[in-house]
Amino acid sequence: MVHISDGVLPGPMLAAGFILTAILLYYSLKEIKAEEIAKISLITAALFVASLVHFPIGPTSVHLILNGLAGILLGRRAFAGVFVALTLQALFFQHGGLTSLGVNALNIGLPALLAWQLFEYRKNLASPRRETIFGAMAGGMAVLASVLMVSLELLTMGEAFKEISVLVIGVHLPVVVLESVVAGAATGFLANVKPEMLAGGNNGSFPR
Amino acid sequence: MKAIEAINLVFSYPDGTRALEGASFSIDSGESVALLGPNGSGKSTLLLHLNGILRGQGTVRIMGREITEDNLSWVRSQVGMVFQDPDDQLFMPTLEEDVSFGPRNMGLSEAAVQEAVSWALRSTGLVDLEAKSPHHLSFGQRKRAAVATVLSMRPPVMVLDEPTSNLDPRSKREVATLIRSLQEKGTTIITATHDANLVPYMADRVLLLDRKIVADGDVRQILCRRNLMKGLGLEMPLLADLFERLREEKIYSGATPFAADIAAKEIIDLLK
Amino acid sequence: MSHFDPEKHSCLGSAIHSWDPRAKIVSLLVLIFAIALAGSILPALAGLCVSISLVLISRIPLAHVAGFMKWPVIFLLPLALFLPFTTEGDCLYSFQFLSVSRQGLFFSLLYLTRGVAAALLALLIVGTAPFTVTIKALQEMGLPASLTQIFLFAYRYVFLLNEEFSIMSRSLQCKGFVRRSDLKTARTLAMAFAMLLIRSYERSLAVYNAMLSRGYRGDIPIPGRNGLAASDLFKSLLVLGAAFSIMAK
Ligand SMILES: Nc1ncnc2c1ncn2[C@@H]1O[C@H](COP(=O)(O)OP(=O)(O)OP(=O)(O)O)[C@@H](O)[C@H]1O
Numbered sequence A: 001m002v003h004i005s006d007g008v009l010p011g012p013m014l015a016a017g018f019i020l021t022a023i024l025l026y027y028s029l030k031e032i033k034a035e036e037i038a039k040i041s042l043i044t045a046a047l048f049v050a051s052l053v054h055f056p057i058g059p060t061s062v063h064l065i066l067n068g069l070a071g072i073l074l075g076r077r078a079f080a081g082v083f084v085a086l087t088l089q090a091l092f093f094q095h096g097g098l099t100s101l102g103v104n105a106l107n108i109g110l111p112a113l114l115a116w117q118l119f120e121y122r123k124n125l126a127s128p129r130r131e132t133i134f135g136a137m138a139g140g141m142a143v144l145a146s147v148l149m150v151s152l153e154l155l156t157m158g159e160a161f162k163e164i165s166v167l168v169i170g171v172h173l174p175v176v177v178l179e180s181v182v183a184g185a186a187t188g189f190l191a192n193v194k195p196e197m198l199a200g201g202n203n204g205s206f207p208r
Numbered sequence B: 001m002k003a004i005e006a007i008n009l010v011f012s013y014p015d016g017t018r019a020l021e022g023a024s025f026s027i028d029s030g031e032s033v034a035l036l037g038p039n040g041s042g043k044s045t046l047l048l049h050l051n052g053i054l055r056g057q058g059t060v061r062i063m064g065r066e067i068t069e070d071n072l073s074w075v076r077s078q079v080g081m082v083f084q085d086p087d088d089q090l091f092m093p094t095l096e097e098d099v100s101f102g103p104r105n106m107g108l109s110e111a112a113v114q115e116a117v118s119w120a121l122r123s124t125g126l127v128d129l130e131a132k133s134p135h136h137l138s139f140g141q142r143k144r145a146a147v148a149t150v151l152s153m154r155p156p157v158m159v160l161d162e163p164t165s166n167l168d169p170r171s172k173r174e175v176a177t178l179i180r181s182l183q184e185k186g187t188t189i190i191t192a193t194h195d196a197n198l199v200p201y202m203a204d205r206v207l208l209l210d211r212k213i214v215a216d217g218d219v220r221q222i223l224c225r226r227n228l229m230k231g232l233g234l235e236m237p238l239l240a241d242l243f244e245r246l247r248e249e250k251i252y253s254g255a256t257p258f259a260a261d262i263a264a265k266e267i268i269d270l271l272k
Numbered sequence C: 001m002s003h004f005d006p007e008k009h010s011c012l013g014s015a016i017h018s019w020d021p022r023a024k025i026v027s028l029l030v031l032i033f034a035i036a037l038a039g040s041i042l043p044a045l046a047g048l049c050v051s052i053s054l055v056l057i058s059r060i061p062l063a064h065v066a067g068f069m070k071w072p073v074i075f076l077l078p079l080a081l082f083l084p085f086t087t088e089g090d091c092l093y094s095f096q097f098l099s100v101s102r103q104g105l106f107f108s109l110l111y112l113t114r115g116v117a118a119a120l121l122a123l124l125i126v127g128t129a130p131f132t133v134t135i136k137a138l139q140e141m142g143l144p145a146s147l148t149q150i151f152l153f154a155y156r157y158v159f160l161l162n163e164e165f166s167i168m169s170r171s172l173q174c175k176g177f178v179r180r181s182d183l184k185t186a187r188t189l190a191m192a193f194a195m196l197l198i199r200s201y202e203r204s205l206a207v208y209n210a211m212l213s214r215g216y217r218g219d220i221p222i223p224g225r226n227g228l229a230a231s232d233l234f235k236s237l238l239v240l241g242a243a244f245s246i247m248a249k
């Protein structure tokens, strides 16, 4: 339920979402180099595929959002990646909506940028498992932030949305834990095998 | 004129793997050359040097001009490169866009682009598939599509990395025939391959690579040298293997046949 | 996703398919916004009728379209079920401490109608043309070139990577891996994701080399398109007319 559908949010919020998304897209794509395009596209496609995978939780199953990993891998370019992935989801799976695309990109892309910033702090920790630790923190934090943003937006629509906002947070708490485990394990693995893939890695091809 | 000249190429990957250790060779304009070598011998690495994608120590000259940072786009208009994995090469959502990608980048007029595209699709037997997405094409079709994307740029030099691997026998023959017909029209071609039996159908000369060039010569000369081929773990063409054995047994002394019909005639003569 | 084929109905040749993509995208987007922001039930229902009619005109089978309403419904249904009870207003019906309000019922119907109508139209935008046609039309209308390319390449490789991931999960299954709700499942899938990411990263380097080899220098030239025909403008006028009358209500 973190992808808000069409038909719910009021006009001013939709407009604000598009304006902020446009600004962040500009920031995210600034000074992009030709060699980065293929990387951003393929990593975005891979995260898109991974986000379609079902994780069983008790009797139901959930999809991951993986915006934390997007930030960890793509750094500043993560917002563009999230925007593209969300547009494809809205167009091809009707998951989220076109009118709410701006708001949704913000809800998922802004935490991706925060995750990247949080992940940068790993450099201050002298532990061999620092990528796992910070990856887990960034992954969990990103989803939590997205969920909080969604429920806040719903709350602004009035008293009547109080219960549903709480519900949104409640059902996503297990996802936050799950994302944290997945992001931590994946980041730790990548740090060992392909450290250059992580944002701000040793080749610095995704500039800060 | 020399179309390709490589002098003392040395290359190590960032992880320290030494892939080339002083490879040198040259190819005349209009020649078709096969590059043979076991897995990991550096074939793909060597080919990537020929249009400046990889640059290590040593010199590469194309049409007599050394590849430098400044002439890369000219080099790429001269040397068309077909990659080993067609999914690397087919990066656009439809075949038509992929085949027209090169000509459009060369700044051709729309009419010229269309003509180049339809010629490339015809040459590779892919007419009617241009609107298809790569994931709707069979592996063999994708392999040929990868060739078409380069063909449409009509480069004077073509570099093909295992264009026949994983193809069915007929498609392999078709690719070999295509290579020959391109050569007849004046294209210089270098093809990395593991299909020793096909080599005589598409090339006149063979380079054997094992981090450096270990043998260079006429197809007949190289493919018939059992010790050389077996030493690198390569297989000889079946007929060459057979007739060389007959020669070693002093039963046969003529030229080694590579085609079944000629071989059959020789055997009938022997039996007489 | 394994049988996912978004271009299945992209060449049916209906009036919507033959519509110039630029005119189509703009007009349908205006209509989507008009419906998504409709202030009351009647215009929203009218919008839903227009959307369904357009889907019918497009000849995309309704069963196919209905299958895509899963996500909007997953999002909208909880809202629609909660709001009648949580909205304060005239009580229509009450049961112990729960009471259904007229205003609440109104909102839940309104959101549901608007959401489904808008989703139908979004499906219509992409479903009636190959994706590259749509995305190039967007580029002509101002989508930045870098973003256009990310769209094109990401779309191309989603199918390949999905295939690669299915093969990976199948081989995990063959080794006896079963998805449960436990830590081991999360770790195993995390490793599978990491492998998928590594392969995508390495492929991206090869793809970039292939692009360079064919003269890529950062942009993809697109061939020019003809101007709009009278029929394109006529279709746009009809749809925009519908959009404005929904807005005016
Ligand atoms: N990107 C890379 N990073 C590190 N090592 C590499 C890379 N690509 C190739 N190598 C190594 O370089 C050596 C030569 O590889 P190359 O791909 O050129 O061989 P090849 O002759 O084309 O083999 P094949 O017949 O399997 O295609 C191998 O040992 C390989 O493991």
Ligand SMILES: [Mg+2]
Binding pocket: B043, B044, B045, B084, B161
């Ligand atoms: Mg190779």
